[in-house]
Amino acid sequence: MSVYTSVTPEQLADWLRNFSLGSLRELKGIASGITNTNYFVTTESGRYVLTLFERNAADELPWFLDLMAHLADRGIPCPHPVANANGHYLGELNGKPAALVTCLRGGSVESPAPEHCAEMGRVLAQMHKAGSSFDASMENPRGPHWWRVTAEAVLPFLDAADRALLETELAHQAEFRAADLPRGVIHGDMFRDNALFDDARLTGLIDFYYACEDVLAYDLAITVNDWCVHADGRLDEPRLRAMLAAYHAERPLTAAEHAAWPTLLRAAALRFWLSRLYDLHYPLAGEITHAKDPGHFRRILADRIAQREMAREIWVAT
Numbered sequence: 226m227s228v229y230t231s232v233t234p235e236q237l238a239d240w241l242r243n244f245s246l247g248s249l250r251e252l253k254g255i256a257s258g259i260t261n262t263n264y265f266v267t268t269e270s271g272r273y274v275l276t277l278f279e280r281n282a283a284d285e286l287p288w289f290l291d292l293m294a295h296l297a298d299r300g301i302p303c304p305h306p307v308a309n310a311n312g313h314y315l316g317e318l319n320g321k322p323a324a325l326v327t328c329l330r331g332g333s334v335e336s337p338a339p340e341h342c343a344e345m346g347r348v349l350a351q352m353h354k355a356g357s358s359f360d361a362s363m364e365n366p367r368g369p370h371w372w373r374v375t376a377e378a379v380l381p382f383l384d385a386a387d388r389a390l391l392e393t394e395l396a397h398q399a400e401f402r403a404a405d406l407p408r409g410v411i412h413g414d415m416f417r418d419n420a421l422f423d424d425a426r427l428t429g430l431i432d433f434y435y436a437c438e439d440v441l442a443y444d445l446a447i448t449v450n451d452w453c454v455h456a457d458g459r460l461d462e463p464r465l466r467a468m469l470a471a472y473h474a475e476r477p478l479t480a481a482e483h484a485a486w487p488t489l490l491r492a493a494a495l496r497f498w499l500s501r502l503y504d505l506h507y508p509l510a511g512e513i514t515h516a517k518d519p520g521h522f523r524r525i526l527a528d529r530i531a532q533r534e535m536a537r538e539i540w541v542a543t
Contacts, residue, residue, distance in 0.1 A: 229510065230279065237249055237252055240318050240323075246307070248269055249267075253265040260279065262278075262279060273325050273326060274327075275324075277318055278321060278323070286324070290314040290315060292356070292410065294306055296355050296359075300351075302329065303429065304329060306326050307324075307325040330429070331422050334422050342453055342467045345420060346468035349472060352430065353476055354476055356410025357409050357410075367500070368439065376395060379503055383502075391495075398492055401488050405481045406442060408441065411437060411440075411441060412433060415447055440485075441482075442482040442489055443492060446492065446493040447497075450522075453468055458522075459532075487529065490529045494525040494526035501517050504517070
């Protein structure tokens, strides 16, 4: 979440006339994240988050907003989109698709403890179950086809070792078959900065704009690769055990998911290594931007390849 498209208080005040939220009191840019323009918006009726979508087409955005409303209505702690006077969640501001959602209390946890990871695993499983009744579909736009296209774009920037690692992992993932794995709505980007906590209680899941339909355990692997790792990318066993046990208590994991787990961890690392490489070498211009280090997920991928049996053993022992 960065600021690529500037919005003035006067522009926003005019846009807000189509909502029943009272007058604008404060507008503040949000610098974290890397994909969309985001602002905190305070009006007479409360605090909200305004998102201007930099890459999504307007016709695909209602899926995300409807999903958030569906989950929030079923008790999942996520933002609820705010409808305008015409009953629509999506509008346009400064030439970009734009939406306003409720702002949840709490803050992100930079160094999660096992209890935070357990809470994250519990709520992630609840979200997966609640998403099973959402009847619209959305194929993962950052799945294997995107991996191959993005790899072609970034390969010229890589040294020989990184090129070899990327090409080897793409070949490994191409041989993987996930047809027998449970699928449904996934968040797709469940990093620490996309969860809000009040002490050890999770109060919000945010930034659903990578949500889609995919393998549920892949979503868990994405989450593990951010929440349950040391700074060098190695898995942290106490945090990993806590997250897996709490998730499994809500949505029991299958034997097929267990067998696929090492490859799913690698797939999750590959996806974010590629996206960070792309954002590094093909950046969007912005007023406030925050590029993230692709080397972090390169190290995670290398570790998951080297420690694939250890990852499986921790799963079994949990």
